Amino acid sequence: MSSERREGSLSENFSGILKAMAHPVRLMILKELLKNPRCVNAIHEILYVRQPNISQHLTILKNSGLVLADRDGAYRCYYLRWPGFVKAVLDALENSWPEADIDVVKSSFRIALNKRLEAKRKPQKGVHDG
Numbered sequence: 001m002s003s004e005r006r007e008g009s010l011s012e013n014f015s016g017i018l019k020a021m022a023h024p025v026r027l028m029i030l031k032e033l034l035k036n037p038r039c040v041n042a043i044h045e046i047l048y049v050r051q052p053n054i055s056q057h058l059t060i061l062k063n064s065g066l067v068l069a070d071r072d073g074a075y076r077c078y079y080l081r082w083p084g085f086v087k088a089v090l091d092a093l094e095n096s097w098p099e100a101d102i103d104v105v106k107s108s109f110r111i112a113l114n115k116r117l118e119a120k121r122k123p124q125k126g127v128h129d130g
Contacts, residue, residue: 013065020064021089025049026057030086033067037079 021027028047032038040058044051058078061067066086069078080086 017064017066020060020066023057023060025053026061027090027093029054029057029061030066030080031090033078033080034083034087034090037077039072039075039077041075043078 021030025047028049029043032043032046038046040051040054043049043054043058047054049057058067058069062069062078066081067078068081069076071077
């Protein structure tokens with residue numbers, strides 16, 4: 001298998017995983033599954049989301065490969081396939097772009113913009129009038 005083909009399928013896998021994570025309820029489910037494996041009823045009680053919706057979201061997470069399930073009698077319990085990966089992504093989301101950083105970025109942008117405008121206003125060296 002060529003490296004180009006492997007990279008394409010790897011990119012598709014990552015894309016599918018990130019798409020599966022891209023929903024607030026699924027992020028909350030993943031956060032709960034980081035603590036412990038849980039059955040649908042337990043997730044429903046913790047998140048106050050309708051049980052059929054929880055099941056739909058868990059199916060999406062399972063299809064992406066992020067979540068696995070086992071039967072415990074009449075209950076289906078879910079757990080994370082890659083808890084380290086999920087924790088890293090959730091930590092990155094929680095710690096990135098806090099409001100203070102936005103102010104720093106805006107301030108840096110204003111400074112750079114002002115420098116650029118000043119440079120445009122100054123006459124260029126070597127240019128003669130007349």
